[in-house]
Amino acid sequence: MGYFIGTDDAVKIFVEDVGPSDGQVLFLIHGWPVDHRMFEYQMNQLPKMGFRIILMDIRGFGKSDRPYTGYSYDRLSDDIRAVIETLQLKNIALGGFSMGGAIAIRYMARHSGYSIRKLALFGAAAPSFTKRPDYPHGMAKSEVTKLIQQTYTDRPDMLTGFGQIFFAKYISESFKNWFQSLGLDASGHGTAQTAESLRDEDLREDLGKIIVPTAIFHGMKDQICPFVFAELMHKGILDSELIPFKYSGHGLFYDELEKFNRELIRFLE
Template structure:
């Protein structure tokens, strides 16, 4: 069931709510530059296992409205708060991939984890997506700036290049094209502005504010958010557990989807 939630005057966020009567709720926040359909291979299985799965299209992406402004971590975390309040969610698992993980972390810190009983981070872009003094991991800021420039100059070519570094395992041509189409559903300005937040924002001060049990799933071969980011998350978040995915890159939710789904379900049931 799909519908819209108003998060600001004249700005609506698209929600896909699968199995609303499910025993436990998982709210998924997708990564850049896709939309909630990124979790297709979770939505195929988890509702059958009795879970309520809510997929969110970040503003500017998928079926959500695409305003010119509002792509800071704070605003995107506030969008999630509006969704949680509108749906009256309680005792749910907040799950985020890549920049979705960064938004989830900011939500936990900014809104004191409102309604969240557990946090799941998948290849999260935290504590910093780019290399900064004292943190020599992540991408170079210059490389992210080039992605932003390429978004404005030739977005399809940029998306194709990003898709090539997203996965570790071999992909079929049709799957690569499907992934490419997810990125095209976003607005160009949204794609560029969220990439700017990825480049310029960080979450070092947010990690220590998380007090709920946290699962960290991360591909060892991740070229977008290198594995040392997951190690830093584990060190910075109390009550956290890190599970390496030995045969995955940034797309672990697809590349090792059976293990991914099992680890997530096991964590929720603990």
């Protein structure tokens, strides 16, 4: 079932609701620059186990509205709050991949973990996606600025290059084409604006505000969000569990699909 939910700034957010209505709720936030369909291989399996999966397209992506402004982590976390309140979701698990993980962290800090009982972070783009004077990890800000420039001049080529370092295992051409199509379906401007947030936002002070059990899923071969990110999140988040994926790159949800789904179900139960 799919429907739209309005936010306080009149942006409509697309939500897909899969699985039994009385099932334990897992709310999933996709990463940059794709949409909720990246979780296809979780949507296929978890509802069979009795889970209700709520998935939203971040504004600017998928079927959600594409406003010209409003792509800060604060605003994107407020969109999560709007969905949770509208659907009257209680005692749920929140999961976020890559930039979606960063937004989930900001949600936990900004909204004091409202309605969340557990948090799952998948290859999260945190604590900071880019290097800083006191933080030598991740991409240089200039590298992300180049991605933004490519987005405005040749977005298909940018997506092709980004996709080449996404997965650690062999991916068929058909799968590559499908995955790239998710990025092509996004708003070009929304893709660039959220990349600016990836470049500029700093979540280090948010980590200590998370007070629910947290699982950190992270690929040890990740070339986009290096594994040290997971180690820093594990250190900064009280009551967190680090689950390494030895054979995975950034796309751990597909690189080690069976392990990913198995560990996620274990953590949720």
